[in-house]
Amino acid sequence: MSNKYTQIYNELMSRFSTDGEVEESTRRIVSQVVIAELNKLSLKRPHKIKEEIKDIISKEAKNLS
């Protein structure tokens, strides 16, 4: 599932003229958050998604600190 969505997400990104000035860390967070949401599509209430997003941000923040 995640492979399919990662591939589609990357294809989608190549269609948009995204801002080249966006920092790599922000880009990584965005991509991980969207793919995490895609993988929870079938659930009406995505289980523990906020915790997952917090983890994604924490990891990037630790790299920067």
Add this chain to the structure above:
Amino acid sequence: MKISQITLENFKSYRDHQVVKFSIDQDKFITVIEGQMGHGKSNLLNAFYWCLFDQYWDSDKHELQTSPDPNTVFLFNKGVLKERSSEGEHVDILVEIEFFDDDSNKYLVKRTQSGTYKSKGGWNFQRLSQLLLDRRSSLDGTNKSFEGELAVAEIENLFPTSLSNYFLFRGENRTELVQLQGKTKFQDALDELSKVAVFKRSVRHLEAVRDDLRRELAEEADDELKTQIQEALSSKSDAQKVLSDFQEALKGLENIELQKKEEYEKYRDLIKKNFEVLELKNKIEKEEGEIKRLGSQLDILHEERRKLITKKWGGLLLKDVTTKINQRYQQAVNSGIYPPDIKITLIDKILHDLRCICGRDIEKESQEFELINRLKEVGSFDHLMGAIEALMGDVNRVDNLLNQYPQDIKAQSEREQSIRSEMQERSTRIEGWKKKIGDTSETLKELQDKQDAAKTEQEKTTDKIKQTKNLITEKYNEIDKLEGELEDCQKKLEQNKLPSIKANLADKALKEIRKLKRLYEKTIYEDLEKYTQEHWDILVYDKLNYDKIKLNSEDNYFEVYDTDGNPTRSIMNTGHSILLVLSFISALTRLAKETWKEEYPLVMDAPTSEIGDSAIQSALSGFTKVFNQVIVILKDGSVPNELPKSLQNKVGKRYWIEMDKNRQHSIVEPKELVYA
């Protein structure tokens, strides 16, 4: 997704265990199912709704019910219930659908529901159905089973409920179809198929996470700043709750607006129909007069036929009596013995036979009866023979009559047949007109009043929508202001500490995801508009003045412009309106296919009911370009025999539904794949 087969047992008119296989061949992906009215076509579509979504289309109430209760809704086969109505008897409904996902994994979804008979209380049905899903992996052949909620979630992932009306298409229900164009339903389906919802959820969740991180950040600040952040977060949370209420209210108002618009259009059509009804009623009256006149002609012909038959039998018997008396006379002459009872017994017997054959009226109506009867009154035998000789003259007349009889009867039968056919033809015409008239219990004035009321309500609702939208904008501004305040507070804190880094990263990611959402929405709206226009051009066989389709991305609403550039949606006729829905459906599905590599089958019941049979060819041609599988259920005769070769080659299976009325069972039988 491709649906390979459906299994039915005791579900509505499908009584015996029956498996219907659909064509999943890549090249021949159309399955055509035909049948006459009332033979179980729509029950088949209902089996799909019930099995996949626990939904049931109640055609009497015109509503789609969720978790239908068999105690109030007819789900179980009536024949089997009647036959097994004895203490302790048990009946199960089963509908099972086998399908494959885009990765060739095989699924079997099975829905069942039971009933038990109690001699005191009658049939007692389980209130809820049971669902079971089996998945067989195409990679390693392993099986996994899901029950209850887990099965529902798994099916939702493959066949989302919000799309049920999009790939299960009920052509007979105009109101429901037009509502698919409604903003809310359309938006739900668009969100689902395009996955815009993913970006919306990402924004919402990231916003919540950012506020949580700000709360953590507040702990790092001095008391004054801490209070300021906490108060701003609390006000923002309150404003978001109110905003959410306004947005919910807006959805409700938009639904009311749509209902009133639909009501207005319904009365507009009824008023138009009212004028047509007057004309049709006159036509019916004239036709009924003609049928009455033909009926009288038929009565006269019946009378003539009866007389012809009477004459034939009278003639035959007269011939018989004279021949027999003559023979007896010759015997008497030859033997020299004249029997005294020759006339009375023989003649009475013949007259009795004549009455038995032709009825009592023969005495009054047949000249021959009288002639035979008078023989009894002749005194001497010589006189009798004289009378007989006189009768021989009549016998010649009878011979002519008998020779003419077959021709007369044939000519008369032909006349009767032609009158009957004409009466039948006229009655069919009347039936058609009566169907068109439908329920016209309301007067023109009543209809106009109702139309005006709907218009007023629609206008009032439009005003309320405007007000609510203003309130929503105000709330957004309030939230933006609080956001600005929070950002200022954030800046006052030390930026190198982890809580600040986290909050700043969440900020940046949120801005980027919002931008991404806008870009994505723009792309899908552009694609959707383009595809809808393309499909509209294919599906609509006569575009009249309708020309360009535009999607208003502000309120996700389509408008159709005529060749002069005027908007026409509000005055569009039903047929074109339905074709517009079909264009949306195929465009949405194409979007899912091209963006997310997800394909859907299309199951249609009576797709052309509202647009005319002549549209089926262009519709099918259009669908074949979008859907990976098409199952089309059609009424007898609406499969165009002159189906173009390009489509004929795509039909992989063809079936005929026949109803065994004694057993209350619909039988789906394979039909030859031959088109004239």
